[in-house]
Amino acid sequence: MNGRLRASIYMLRSSYWFIPSMMAIIAIGLGVVMIWVDARFSHGWIEGLSWYQQVRPEGAREILSTIAGSMITVAGVVFSITIVALSYASSQYGPRVLTNFMSDRGNTITLGTFIATFLYCLVVLRTIRGGDDAFVPQYAVFVAMLLAGCSIGVLIYFIHHVPQSIHINHVVARIGEQLIADTSERFPARIGLKPDGSHVGHAVPATHTVQVFSNEAGYIQSIDEDGILGLATQADALIKLELGPGDFTSAGRTLAEVTYWKRWDQERSDQLRACLTVGKKRTPENDLLFLVSELVEIAARALSPGVNDPMTAVTCLDWLGAGGAELAGREMPDAVRVDEAGRPRVIVQPNSFSEFLAESFSRLRSYVAGDVIASLHFLDVIGILSKACLCREQIDELNAELTLLIEQAQDRLNGPGLRAVQERGKLVEATLKHRAQSVTFA
Helix, strand or coil: CCHHHHHHHHHHHCCCCHHHHHHHHHHHHHHHHHHHHHHHCCCHHHHCCCCCCCCCHHHHHHHHHHHHHHHHHHHHHHHHHHHHHHHHHHHHHCHHHHHHHHCCHHHHHHHHHHHHHHHHHHHHHCCCECCCCCECCHHHHHHHHHHHHHHHHHHHHHHHHHHHHCCHHHHHHHHHHHHHHHHHHHCCCCCCECCCCCCCCCCCCCCEEEEEECCCCEEEEEECHHHHHHHHHHHCEEEEECCCCCCEECCCCEEEEEEECCCCCHHHHHHHHHCEEEECCCCCCCCHHHHHHHHHHHHHHHCCCCCCCHHHHHHHHHHHHHHHHHHHCCCCCCCEEECCCCCEEEECCCCCHHHHHHHCHHHHHHHHCCCHHHHHHHHHHHHHHHCCCCCHHHHHHHHHHHHHHHHHHHHHCCHHHHHHHHHHHHHHHHHHHHHHHHCCCC
16 A cells, blocks of 8 residues: 555544544435435334334424434533543643544544434434424434434443543553554565575666655655565665654655666656655654654653652553564564565665664663662563563673663662662573573574
């Protein structure tokens, strides 16, 4: 799928207006259809229901007016509650977490249900008439009552859903689960084919190199990998991407360096730029490290002096450890991608375990070092994470994180707390050493 199209679909899915708008349109269409059904068919089926009494024009108007008025009132209350929840989440967990709340299906479906029921009642209400040419859409009124009942059920669900959605464990777990799922989906990389060593690439050395510059400022939100590979193959070129998802670019910054053998013109440069979607904010759709930074931000806020909530930081460390274990247990993608003929076509800067550690544990280290509970758990997570490592370099990087944490803890802690961290550090260090000696790495 085209990168821009994929980014547009993600923006629609994460918007707060899309689902309520679709439900409103469907409700209007349902109202028109039910009026047609009432005008087309007799009400014999409803007359056979002993427990349901048909309504007269005045009664039908009263029922629909009551439902419509209550629905738009409740919709306003739901919107107000959602805004309050968003404000609370932004102040407590960070503004970047708002994307998760904006795309929450429970909130959007709840608002859409009340708006849809309101519009349905308005569409049906205008068709009711009395007198000699009386028309009461019995089927449509019956459906309106069913929608009102469903709306009550949705309201009960919403009252339960709001406090659950802003609970810190739920927020962190949702980000962590997406991090694990995205890691599982994206590794190994899916750009072209991985070199197998049987191809040597071009026999003729390249003589032409050109740089492709950005013409706009913003964050790289997505990259059309297949489009870049196809463009490089068509132009018989080697494209080296200088930026990846989540990186910030500005007008005039180099996006890619192109080495070509035949021809490369401005049109192809424009095609390459079109393969990179630039937006105003980072999104988790193609930016794996954005999810990591969300967890880091929540943990850092929790360990700040104004909050002092180490247990939230512990929860974030658990999910970072789970995401790191998923990444460490997978084969890291090669930076060079080749076409079907085995020729190098694209050079990327793929996510790596080292980059993951730098964006997660390294950034949190200075915050964790000042808290005994967080420091002890930081060390435990490193020990657990080492069991998923598949190469000695990963163990060495974890060992470096352990050493740096102990050094920083010595400057921030003292007394029994420092001794506990040092003793736990020795145990974890022994675990890393045993892991490095007892396992045959690939």
